[in-house]
Every structure is written in C-alpha cells, then in structure tokens.
Amino acid sequence: MxxxxxxxxxxxxxxxxxxxxxxxxxxxxxxxxxxxxxxxxxxxxxxxxxxxxxxxxxxxxxxxxxxxxxxxxxxxxxxxxxxxxxKRNIRLRAPWQHRSLYAIRDGRLVQSLPIAPGKERSDYAELLEGMDDVLEVWCTDPEAEDRATL
Structure with missing residues (x-):
C-alpha cells in the first residue's frame, strides 16, 4: 500500500x-x-x-x-x-462508478475531471494533453462532483 x-x-x-x-x-x-x-x-x-x-x-x-x-x-x-x-462500508470492485482524473503539470495538481459513466480515461486525452502525469482516482460520489471544480 x-x-x-x-x-x-x-x-x-x-x-x-x-x-x-x-x-x-x-x-x-x-x-x-x-x-x-x-x-x-x-x-x-x-x-x-x-x-x-x-x-x-x-x-x-x-x-x-x-x-x-x-x-x-x-x-x-x-x-x-x-x-x-x-470500515467495511464499501467493497471495491471494477468497474468503479465514481472516478476522476487528476492532471499534474509543473509539480502541481492543476485539474480534476470526473469521468462520466460509460467513459474511459482515453476519452479525455485531448483535454489532458500536455500534462506531466494523469492519475485515475476512484472516489465517492460526492467527491467526484466536488473535485470537478479544482
């Protein structure tokens, strides 16, 4: 871990x-x-x-x-x-419904995008062009919506 x-x-x-x-x-x-x-x-x-x-x-x-x-x-x-x-309230299993993409550039988190249901990371390639790193993050439903404002 x-x-x-x-x-x-x-x-x-x-x-x-x-x-x-x-x-x-x-x-x-x-x-x-x-x-x-x-x-x-x-x-x-x-x-x-x-x-x-x-x-x-x-x-x-x-x-x-x-x-x-x-x-x-x-x-x-x-x-x-x-x-x-x-706390055993949730059991993780793919495909996870609530996901976000964290875009990192120049040593900082610059953007967080919720992944829409039915979409994949590759569907956002154009938006994430030029980033140093992109992390796919599983999150809770409220977090996915909140993080869209970063």
Missing amino acids: DVLLIQAEGVDLYTTLVKSETSRGILRFYHPTRLDYGVLIRTASLGSSLSLISEIRWYIRRYVEEVLFLMPEGTYCSLDLVQQVY
Whole structure:
C-alpha cells in the first residue's frame, strides 16, 4: 500500500517533512520518496496507512493538496473512499462508478475531471494533453462532483 501526498502549490513537501523533527521522527521507518508533485510513502497495510495519515495530519492540512492511496490492484483511491473501505462500508470492485482524473503539470495538481459513466480515461486525452502525469482516482460520489471544480 502506498500513500501519495500531492503537495500544495508553492510547497516542497519532501523538504518540509525532512526539515521538521516531528515529521522526521514519524516517517523514520517509512523512507518517503520525493516526487515532482509530492511524496510517496510505502506502508504495509491499509490500517498502517490510515494511522500514518492521522499522525501527520497537521502537515497534511497545511502543505498537502490531496491524499491518495495506491491499492494493491494498482488503483488510486481518495481518503474518503479508503476510510469507507477500512470500515467495511464499501467493497471495491471494477468497474468503479465514481472516478476522476487528476492532471499534474509543473509539480502541481492543476485539474480534476470526473469521468462520466460509460467513459474511459482515453476519452479525455485531448483535454489532458500536455500534462506531466494523469492519475485515475476512484472516489465517492460526492467527491467526484466536488473535485470537478479544482
């Protein structure tokens, strides 16, 4: 299980976390990886990922644009969806109805587009042209609609 922290605009999240004694102490066993647009942290399980997020929530509120989880199947999921999975309120299975595309350019999240039912990532290729990275994120229904305004 990986936790992907997409940094807020103008923030070097990796440096911020490494410079802080508190976050360094929390992350000392995780060996976070610097990305152009944030930090990737490998954890052993969904429970440990949620626990880690809880421990660094102050940094997340202040320096992070989005928290995503890479599930074992290679799917990114939102924090709200992962919390529902953890509580066993939802069981993930493809095809997931509520999906968004996160477009990243120049080290920041620049756009989020909900994927319409019956559409695929490839149907949005023209809109996402020129992006450095595009992540497909499974989310809850309310999140898919809210994220369309990024």
